[in-house]
Amino acid sequence: MTIDLAAPAPTPGTREKSPRIPLPHSFFGPCLGSTAATTVAVVVSLVPSLLPRASLTQGILSGVLVAFCLALTALFRRAVPHRLRALSGPHEAEARGLAVAVGAAMVAVSVTWAHHWQNALRAAMDVPPIGFRYWPEVLAGTVVTATVLVGGAAGIRALTRMAGRARSVAALAVAAILLGSGITSIASPSPDTASASAPAVALDPGMSGSPLSLVNWNSLGTHGRRFVSIEPSGSPVRVYIGLAAAADDQSRAALAVRELERAGGFERDHLVVAIPTGSGWVDANAVQGFEDRWGDDVALVAQQYSDTPSWVTFVFDRDAASRSARALVAAVRGHIATMPPDRRPDLHVYGQSLGAIGGSAVFDERNPGPCEALWAGPPAGSVRTDGATVLANTSDPVVRWQPSLLWSPPDLSRAEQDAPMPPWLPVVGFLQTTVDLFTSLDSAPGHGHRYGTEQAQCEPAVS
Template sequence: MIATTDTFGRAPRAGTAHTPTTTSPPPPPPRGIRVPRIGTSVALTAAVMVSSAPSLLPRPAVTQALFTGVVMAGALAVVWSARRVVGPRPPGRLRPRAWSVGVGTLIAIDSLYTNTLWQNRLRIAMDVDTVGWGYAVDVAGGAACVTLALCGLGRLATTILGALGVGRSLVLIAIAGLLSYAVAAPAVRSAVSDSLSASNSASDDAVTAPHGSARSGAPDSLVPWNTLGREGRKFATGGVDPETVRTYVGLDSAPTLEERVELAVADMERAGAFGRNVVVVAIPTGSGWVDENAVSGAENRFGGDVATVAMQYSNKPSWATFLFAENDARRSANALVRAVAARAARESTPPSVVVYGQSLGAVAGSDAYLSLRQSNRIICGAVWAGPPAGAVNTEGATVLANSSDPVVQWSADLLWSPPNTTSSPRDAPTPMWLPIVSFVQTSVDLAAALDVDAGHGHRYGTGQGTSMPWCR
């Protein structure tokens, strides 16, 4: 018989059996469907409600699904971050969590349904095809896919950073940031600039040089056809009456701002612009675009006795020029308006000068108009179409602003105060203002501001020209 001893080498007492001390294994994790915590349900429900709030413009299901999915993923990231800061907490009882999921699901379904009804109200007002119940289904399915994809990428990123540790993660992020700033950003900027320059210079075989002497790019014009740029060529060949004067100077027409201004005035003189009753100085948008509706409307308004001049100051989109080169736009507009007004004043019967600008063109032209209209009676008036909120001084000018134009309404003030829509004719149902939510919705609408017909969004019709003042 083999004697046994305890841990300290002592033999057990007679009549007792030795049983080793053991720790019971943890209970297995519960199986079945995991019910989200209450905070998760509340966050997701709020995300669907915010993303489904009324918009200014109709949205395709893809756009709405992407927006909803991004907001939902952001809500989950906020909840996850809050739990990391506060620390682990028990998930709570099953019944309250199940109730929160059920109620949240019903609210989300109602939000998607209400959004579909609102989309149809906008589409009817803007003469766009309406959508059915499949729209809400597509939005829900697409949003779920986007949310899962973003959460998966977030989980992968946190796993990698967790494996590397805090120190290595910070070093990796710093190196990636430096490489992006020093290498990637300049390369992308250069590629985009080259692409925009090539696009600006590209010729359209459907647009041929004008033959009449009243247009820039014509055989006897001082501005060569191939220097007008894509938008300049469209401007010079537009309209019904080829005898109306249209002068355009592109970025490639002369190397400096001063030389471009001199070239514009000289080509106006050649075409007889200052012998017309009205001269319209049209300030283009960032890419050099001048709305044909405005020019045609002005030519109808003044019976063809009008000359229109425009000068390109950038080949980049308006939003990029507004953010990074707004001063270039202002300097160009100011120089052209002053030069045209000074030359017109030398005529025995000077023409009236009207300044026109849409969007960024309104921003660029407003300074020149305000500084000259009091001192120079030749400056007859101004028309601003779709001016960005708070960026244009509208004193003494005719303002055209669609109620559905997000460019007109968007500003940081929209976070805490409703937009001023007293001067905007109502072209579509107007959503109720909600703090923060309206700012987010309007920001999303900016991307589709031009995807509608004239009279809605950031599109304006011939009223831009027919509303110009007739000072004589």
């Protein structure tokens, strides 16, 4: 046993003071960076949207932003640790408590604003208002989403350390391949064999797929069968050429002309070339609008160019709509040119969403004449609107979304206001509009990316 003679002896009658143990950061609450990141993420996620937002969607958005901002904070903390040390000191507890209080107040104000905004949108769109239950659901979705993302990132990091970089890269590559295969299977659904055997009701002779048609019912595809099965009024002429009907755009266009001849489409006063969306869908409201407007004086023809969701076609093969539209309109125009001038029908080109992009390509060399081009919900920056009749809702994210929305407000000069419009904010406006794209078809006609029978109207009116 050794005795330290240099150590001072304790004074009689006094207690020896225990050494001061530093308290962990969590004792004072969340660090300033995490509090600020969480506050900013939640406030940004609650900025007014274009469309009514479900609690699940709002919760996922808030959770994703919280996880993202926390990740940025962690990266910043690693990059400049010397600056963060300056924040520690005797007043650290007070600073953290003040940050939490300020953050909670900002979130409370944002929630109140978002609550009133969501109910204003719902009132304008005839949707039931949200109640108190909405916000606990949002909170639960936010916590679960952020926890899964943050925990998943930590787990991947731990596995990377354990398995080594090479094995981790290989595992991520396999996961990416499996994910890509899943997306492909979703984007390319299997044929609808249940409805391919025979039409549920007897079709009019003017319909593709009817017993007199040159086009087989099975070749119409899901959306083609829906197109010809829309409840008719009078004696409609509807021609639809599916992908399976011919090998390429030109062959399908030639078949469309022969089918129009057979059905008497060129004998009508008005001929509407409807450019489908990426999946081959033609809006039933537009079909009914044209037939209500012109009755038995109109024929409609559509040609499919893809069978994947529109966003897939838009991203990976946007030119498919333009190639198909050019081929079909050129074939129809060529046949009309052979007819006597006094018997030629008025030609109209109609397109909604991606269909508007395809239809716009038909007029690359000139502007359309009155009522010659009708676009509904045209994607921002992708469609020529000079001379065309444009129908667009201000609440439609499709007519707003484009990269320039990051730094400049959208051009809504051709849009009709149908609901309260949120203020545009740089970056934030782009983010909120991107989220609204996923629910743009959930509204009633006249709001979002849904349009009604007014798609058939044009100015000046055609008698």
